[in-house]
Amino acid sequence: MSTTSKLTFALNHMVAPGLKPAAFFALCRELGISDVEIRNDLAGNAIVDGTPVGAIRALAADNGISITSINALQRFNEWNATREAEAIELADYARDVGAKALVLVPVNDGTGQGDGERQRNVRTALSALKAILGDRGVRGLVEPLGFEICSLRSKREAAEAIEDVGGTGTFRMVHDTFHHHLAGEPDLFPGMTGLVHISGVDDPAVAVPDMRDPHRVLVDAGDRLDNVGQIRALIAGGYQGLLSFEPFSPAVHKLAEPRAALAESIEFIRARI
Template identity: 70%
Template structure:
């Protein structure tokens, strides 16, 4: 029986959103993680506070951390002049900071979901994004969301859209274990997956249809999403990239010792694999 590869890990700044970027990179190194995702939605941090991209890149390099993505261009599949301008600004920031990719998050408010409409919108946006990202050496990583109201729930639809606009290589997919579980789509598309987001749901009372971001904690033995099974399946299908912790629960954000909690989760995952 083949032995699963031990995975590499990354930290999304959402693990400890109150930490300044330099302290966040120090947290990465404290738990033995050499890859990180920065975000553009944390007040008083990184992009939102106006810190220059070159400074963020320098902080990461000094900590021995590589930046794997900026998370994220929101509503990417609602392609407007304003969205194009936002994409250019984020791609410029990624290039200057040395971030390898820009995560692309679809509209998630119940609009744009009609059959035919959502496929067209995805292709229009990807066509617009392709030269912006390619010219800057930044990969676009599409992250379908599993929520019923999302305009792009299916990784198959995302993969088809990427193929249709000749975007393989310029774009990839994010496999988020939370959203994969909610979407109920069995296909993995490991060969197109550039990043895996991991988080668990431990609350025994919340129904699947009622799971939301605040339920997302670190992965442990109470996990209901079968993170271990998903990771094993992805590895068996050829995925060899990082597993990036992305918990949204206030219970995680308020931890006095996030390093210890993260180390425990890493140890749990490695032991099960």
């Protein structure tokens, strides 16, 4: 099997956050994409607009769409009663909508970064989440963020925590090409990767430490993050999962015709892998 035949793309709803679920699923269908990530942070959209979970599940089924993840439980490694309630609500939603996984995003405000403290916090959270997710048949996808203020930047620390809590049956990691570049961590952990988020940065003026979500566009020839190199290395290491587009740039969100831009980016990546 050729390398390019192993590439399976997905769309995170952040590619076109203004689209309602029906239009978003139709966009996927037009692109020949059958896997999506839906989010709980898009105002006026599922999940937060109150649309019954059964309606989203039926809509996905009618369009031949598989929901790969709910994105996301925020501040997962700040475990408390509030977080537990949020985790249970999202895990229930993931189970009921037929989603395979729940993305777990760490605290990203400069707190919880102390050596010892951050490792302990991750293990506490994963130990609790192991039961919550396991009981519902939902996988947890831990997503280290590369920002300097993040409490979990290292995939190595995440992988070690997953193993320490006996969580390899429940948890995997998200390899985000943007955050991997920012973190500067060389190791990839393809065997522990359950999902890859892809986005590019083509602004030549912004320094790496100053890169932020609004810089994240679709992957093209101007990409400074070496998405192509990262994807090649992950595949060479055995990764065979989804490559999910997750651009945060307002320039992408304002596109009148996102389908053409996404098709162009898909072709750009396929031609180089």
